Amino acid sequence: MKHLITCIALMLSAQTLADTIIVQSTTSTQNSGLYDYLLPIQEKDTGVEVHVVAVGTGQAIKNAMHCDGDVLLVHAKPAEEKFVTEGYGDYRRDLMYNDFVIIGPETDPANVGGAQNVIEALERIKQSGAKFASRGDDSGTHKKERSLWQAAGIDPDTGSGQWYLETGSGMGATLNTGVTLSAYVLTDRATWITFANKQDATILYEGDASLFNQYGIIPVNADKCPSVNQEAAKTFAQWLVSETGQAAIGAYQVDGKQLFFPNAN
Amino acid sequence: MDALSEAFRLIITLDADLFEILLLSIRVSLIALAISAIIGLPLGSWLAISKFPGRKFCILLLNALMGMPPVVVGLIVYLLLSRSGPLGWLGLLYTPSAMIIAQAVLITPIIAALSNQVIENLHQEYRDTFYSMGITGRRAVVAYLVDARYALTTCILAGFGRAIAEVGAVIIVGGNIDHLTRVMTTAIALETSKGNLTLALGLGAVLLSLSLLVNALVIGVREYAAKRQYA
Numbered sequence: 001m002k003h004l005i006t007c008i009a010l011m012l013s014a015q016t017l018a019d020t021i022i023v024q025s026t027t028s029t030q031n032s033g034l035y036d037y038l039l040p041i042q043e044k045d046t047g048v049e050v051h052v053v054a055v056g057t058g059q060a061i062k063n064a065m066h067c068d069g070d071v072l073l074v075h076a077k078p079a080e081e082k083f084v085t086e087g088y089g090d091y092r093r094d095l096m097y098n099d100f101v102i103i104g105p106e107t108d109p110a111n112v113g114g115a116q117n118v119i120e121a122l123e124r125i126k127q128s129g130a131k132f133a134s135r136g137d138d139s140g141t142h143k144k145e146r147s148l149w150q151a152a153g154i155d156p157d158t159g160s161g162q163w164y165l166e167t168g169s170g171m172g173a174t175l176n177t178g179v180t181l182s183a184y185v186l187t188d189r190a191t192w193i194t195f196a197n198k199q200d201a202t203i204l205y206e207g208d209a210s211l212f213n214q215y216g217i218i219p220v221n222a223d224k225c226p227s228v229n230q231e232a233a234k235t236f237a238q239w240l241v242s243e244t245g246q247a248a249i250g251a252y253q254v255d256g257k258q259l260f261f262p263n264a265n
Numbered sequence: 266m267d268a269l270s271e272a273f274r275l276i277i278t279l280d281a282d283l284f285e286i287l288l289l290s291i292r293v294s295l296i297a298l299a300i301s302a303i304i305g306l307p308l309g310s311w312l313a314i315s316k317f318p319g320r321k322f323c324i325l326l327l328n329a330l331m332g333m334p335p336v337v338v339g340l341i342v343y344l345l346l347s348r349s350g351p352l353g354w355l356g357l358l359y360t361p362s363a364m365i366i367a368q369a370v371l372i373t374p375i376i377a378a379l380s381n382q383v384i385e386n387l388h389q390e391y392r393d394t395f396y397s398m399g400i401t402g403r404r405a406v407v408a409y410l411v412d413a414r415y416a417l418t419t420c421i422l423a424g425f426g427r428a429i430a431e432v433g434a435v436i437i438v439g440g441n442i443d444h445l446t447r448v449m450t451t452a453i454a455l456e457t458s459k460g461n462l463t464l465a466l467g468l469g470a471v472l473l474s475l476s477l478l479v480n481a482l483v484i485g486v487r488e489y490a491a492k493r494q495y496a
Contacts, residue, residue, distance in 0.1 A: 067348035
């Protein structure tokens, strides 16, 4: 028992440095390598050490509501605004954007490549009997996908397990499944560009205005969550929307392609 | 084959990041194992030799807990350690300590249940001798554990195997944070989700090599000690 207490005391002593914060964020931003590039620059400028927990947007918001994060950096504007209105967040700022694309097998059996808009692309997938792999995890991408099905007047749940496959997993895992099953997948562009297991899948539909993907940043409210490292959280959030931070986001490239476009308001 | 050569390359070059991740894996699993052994071994031994109503049920429960899904353990520990949970004030969520706690919860039943089985067999044999020598209670627990130490290494290795290979619990309570709570298994999950399947498999091979090394080491020491004892 004594050993146990000593062990626990030792473990506890290594805790909580003054300028360390936890950012609840999304898999898309982490998998794209943005944080690996951005955080060292940020830390050099501000001295704030940032630890990123990358989960789906839905889970990130829930974790932040449990006060298990100092800053929220996700992509589901309505849910983010609700988070702030309910008092969990101090404020919300637009941070950067990119877009969603529909990927699928090169042969494009549903011919979504010839669709006039994203609604038509989804209708074609449904009618062709091709498979569609969905995140099914309440993430930002999933919320976007569901809103598009709704706009198309299609209820994909009726085909759940047949042509509509809900993986309940992150973007990367869903892409792995989708690529293997020659299914169509709605993904953010950054994750797709950096995804290494593309096989014969490729971007088949892109460019519709409703595929816009906005990321926002929210410092968690210290009144709701007294454990929040408020000062460091605000420093970090302000750096990201500052000229330096925005320029750094815009400068990040993979294979010569810019992944995120800064648009702080 | 690609994965094997990737694993080989990883081991040969052993860059600082991989070393850090490997070290954290070992550290977390070993501390969790130590805690579990300190609790699990005496518990298993005591349950084997004591008599009280409900003892059989306790053993049954321990055996059932061996099959506890890591994700469930992760979730329970998350809810306990979350800032809004009962132990939130400790500030342990998303730290290696949280991972150690989750793994200890996961493997204590394994060590207790397996050691219970070992000691129970021994108890059949020695019960009368120990009784006539007046060795009972706590002294008996210790005597059995010392006597069965070689057989118990297998229980401990089983616990270590479960801890080092586990991903479901540590990814929830640790958060897979780079340079803080990323371990081998969560790194493998991350690389898989990035589609870097060869790298992921290579990391898996490295983890397997580590497990092999630890097992060889423990079994080697056990054989050596046993030989010396009976020589």
